[in-house]
Amino acid sequence: MRNPAYDILFDPLAIGPLMAKNRFYQVPHCNGGGYRDPSAVAAMRGIKAEGGWGVIFTEQAEIHQTSEITPFIELRLWEDADIPALRRMSEAMKQNGALAGVELAYSGINGPNFYTKEVPLAPTALPIRTFTNDPVQARALDKNDIRNLRRWFVNAAKRTRIAGFDLICLYGAHGFGIFQHFLSRATNQRTDEYGGSLENRARFVNEVIADMKDAVGDSMAITLRVSLDETIGQLGFSNAELREFIEMNKDLPDLWDLAHGTWEDCSGPSRFKEEAAQEALVKGIKSLTAKPVVGVGRFTSPDVMARMIRQGVIDFIGCARPSIADPFLPKKINEGRVEDIRECIGCNICITGDMTMSVSRCTQNPTFMEEWRRGWHPEKIEPKGASESVLVIGSGPAGLEAARALSLRGYEVAVAEARESFGGRVARERLLPGLSAWGRVMDYRLYQIGQRSNVQLYPGSALSVDDVLAFGFQNICIATGSRWRADGVARQHVVPIPADAAMPVFTPDDLMDGKRPTGRVVLFDDDHYYMGGVLAEWLAREGHEVTLITPSAFVSEWTRNTLEQGAIHVRLIEAGVKIVLNTGLASIHAGAVETNCTYTDQRGMVEAESLVMVASRQQTDGLYHALRARQADWAEAGIRSVRLIGDAAAPGPIAWATFAGHRYARELDSGVWTEDWGDSLAFRREVTALS
Ligand code: ADP
Ligand code: SF4
Numbered sequence: 001m002r003n004p005a006y007d008i009l010f011d012p013l014a015i016g017p018l019m020a021k022n023r024f025y026q027v028p029h030c031n032g033g034g035y036r037d038p039s040a041v042a043a044m045r046g047i048k049a050e051g052g053w054g055v056i057f058t059e060q061a062e063i064h065q066t067s068e069i070t071p072f073i074e075l076r077l078w079e080d081a082d083i084p085a086l087r088r089m090s091e092a093m094k095q096n097g098a099l100a101g102v103e104l105a106y107s108g109i110n111g112p113n114f115y116t117k118e119v120p121l122a123p124t125a126l127p128i129r130t131f132t133n134d135p136v137q138a139r140a141l142d143k144n145d146i147r148n149l150r151r152w153f154v155n156a157a158k159r160t161r162i163a164g165f166d167l168i169c170l171y172g173a174h175g176f177g178i179f180q181h182f183l184s185r186a187t188n189q190r191t192d193e194y195g196g197s198l199e200n201r202a203r204f205v206n207e208v209i210a211d212m213k214d215a216v217g218d219s220m221a222i223t224l225r226v227s228l229d230e231t232i233g234q235l236g237f238s239n240a241e242l243r244e245f246i247e248m249n250k251d252l253p254d255l256w257d258l259a260h261g262t263w264e265d266c267s268g269p270s271r272f273k274e275e276a277a278q279e280a281l282v283k284g285i286k287s288l289t290a291k292p293v294v295g296v297g298r299f300t301s302p303d304v305m306a307r308m309i310r311q312g313v314i315d316f317i318g319c320a321r322p323s324i325a326d327p328f329l330p331k332k333i334n335e336g337r338v339e340d341i342r343e344c345i346g347c348n349i350c351i352t353g354d355m356t357m358s359v360s361r362c363t364q365n366p367t368f369m370e371e372w373r374r375g376w377h378p379e380k381i382e383p384k385g386a387s388e389s390v391l392v393i394g395s396g397p398a399g400l401e402a403a404r405a406l407s408l409r410g411y412e413v414a415v416a417e418a419r420e421s422f423g424g425r426v427a428r429e430r431l432l433p434g435l436s437a438w439g440r441v442m443d444y445r446l447y448q449i450g451q452r453s454n455v456q457l458y459p460g461s462a463l464s465v466d467d468v469l470a471f472g473f474q475n476i477c478i479a480t481g482s483r484w485r486a487d488g489v490a491r492q493h494v495v496p497i498p499a500d501a502a503m504p505v506f507t508p509d510d511l512m513d514g515k516r517p518t519g520r521v522v523l524f525d526d527d528h529y530y531m532g533g534v535l536a537e538w539l540a541r542e543g544h545e546v547t548l549i550t551p552s553a554f555v556s557e558w559t560r561n562t563l564e565q566g567a568i569h570v571r572l573i574e575a576g577v578k579i580v581l582n583t584g585l586a587s588i589h590a591g592a593v594e595t596n597c598t599y600t601d602q603r604g605m606v607e608a609e610s611l612v613m614v615a616s617r618q619q620t621d622g623l624y625h626a627l628r629a630r631q632a633d634w635a636e637a638g639i640r641s642v643r644l645i646g647d648a649a650a651p652g653p654i655a656w657a658t659f660a661g662h663r664y665a666r667e668l669d670s671g672v673w674t675e676d677w678g679d680s681l682a683f684r685r686e687v688t689a690l691s
Helices: 004-010 038-050 080-097 143-162 178-183 203-216 239-248 302-310 321-325 329-334 349-355 397-409 425-429 436-450 465-471 508-512 530-541 565-575 622-629 631-637 654-667
Strands: 013-015 018-020 024-026 055-062 099-105 167-172 221-227 255-259 293-295 316-319 389-393 412-416 455-458 475-478 482-484 521-525 546-549 578-580 583-589 592-597 603-607 610-614 617-619 641-644
Touching: 004 302, 004 329, 038 055, 038 080, 055 080, 055 167, 080 099, 080 143, 099 143, 099 221, 143 167, 143 203, 167 178, 167 203, 178 203, 178 221, 203 221, 221 239, 302 316, 316 321, 389 397, 389 465, 397 412, 397 436, 397 455, 397 475, 397 654, 425 436, 425 508, 436 654, 465 622, 465 631, 475 622, 482 508, 508 530, 508 610, 521 530, 530 546, 530 565, 530 610, 546 583, 565 578, 622 631, 622 641
Parallel strands: 024 055, 024 316, 055 099, 099 167, 167 221, 221 255, 255 293, 293 316, 389 412, 389 475, 412 455, 475 641, 521 546, 521 610, 546 578
Antiparallel strands: 013 018, 482 617, 583 592, 592 603
């Protein structure tokens, strides 16, 4: 039963004319699917309704053709033809008594309009502010444009009502929405009645909310999402100015939705931000207004959530990532199953789906965005098929997730792990600076497996082919992972880098095994995700003189997709790491490396006593290939299938491994996967109907 300390999280609370059944508020979040995958997005939100959220929002919906953020895939509400897709979402959200919200966005200075080819409109004529420095500028809205824009918001509000929504969130945070662009002196340099004083800068949002209340306010609630602090220095909309704004406009929206300044700040990864990191910026705002306040902070602990409400910091617990990692978080708290919560690890892999315009993944919840495509439910799984037993070899994220899901299906499962401890790469990487929360990947799975009688764990069991053939398991799942390469093969070099053996070379595995370089260190990063930056910072803080060399124009380039790149660069500078960009390694010598410019091939020498090689990983697939070579012996050994999954098949981020493990478990005996792979698509796809 529910812990009474958490009762406060289940108190209903009014938002405008509506009543939220509890305090669990899924704030708008992107998912990479948007208008391209409306059924997939609707099903994903529907799962959250089932999981007990009181309020559930869409991602941003663009209200008019004059402002869109192609290439990013969000929702569109440009005309009546967009209503059915939105209606599908609201209907899914409203199951189980949740309120359905839609976030309306006019991107202003943030929308390059690549798709519609319209001239962008913004409070002040400035270059468009995007991740990619697009060579596009906006025209300043004139009075007629402002009148039009107010009408477009009203049109959009009327459409959202037809689409079945209860709440409208006006987007003015993260630098993305026009309301922030008007409020901030950085993006609003107007000299008319819409610029200058705070009262003038707040005029536009006041007008739009008044218009909308006239149009739909009798039945819908209007919320305003604003930045807690724009964090761009003197000109920006600061926390002090936000408080002044709220005080001046106490009753403006039906709810204040407080997000942090930039998206990077707001969705801070666990490497840089703790749970409830925005508390100081939010504290006290509630006393300025009688309207309810929602705030975010990667909340996964019910104790922290309850404290936030008890101490009057916020009224609603805003969650994006925690609701992705565990859509059933409210239900689990309600049922007294707190230990079953699949806590977000703060890796921001979910955000990469949006940033790469693909479809989002979650490291912790492999069913995210597969609810409709593959019919995967985060809490339910098909009973087992024809066979009985599975031997999972390797206990990294792939092996542990396979074992967890297989056990739920009812298979007899054994997990053999060569090391004395479980967890694979996660057990090792969680010990690196800033990555401890990533350990939740193994903690959650080991706990869940520990609750089940049909999984046996065998540590210290490095299996050979003969062992596997002797054990008598029907299905063999090989999740034996990968090892970092020392020879430099990655992107710059597809064959080993010419090297003098006198230069000591350390891989990330060596460092995680406790080996340490001596003297000056060159770290070569041709991997481009987090590992190079993490190790460079770590070694520098341990007292080494570290030079990080990378062929990329950015340190840890791929972390631009996880919104970490800027913070990583700052950390490296602070730690005293010398950063050399656009530079490769031509050859390795005793006491030095020869570098080459990525563009001109101009050579240089960097002296060092040690080289740390963060290049690529070699899959540990020897056991798999040896087993395949003994296929003639399978029948006698009782083996029906052998599959290679996770990093052992192809190394990737941890989310790829949990997905692979989950997929293995779902597909076993299902006919979806066969040795010859089949000729049909493995998931459902929304195909655009021809006009
Ligand atoms: P993934 O990310 O795909 O889950 P990991 O590298 O995290 O892969 O985990 C793989 C695990 O498999 C490691 O803990 C490793 O010790 C273990 N392993 C590798 N080969 C064998 C083997 N032959 N028998 C048992 N365990 C193995
Ligand atoms: Fe959390 Fe990572 Fe999942 Fe995103 S991908 S919800 S940050 S665990």
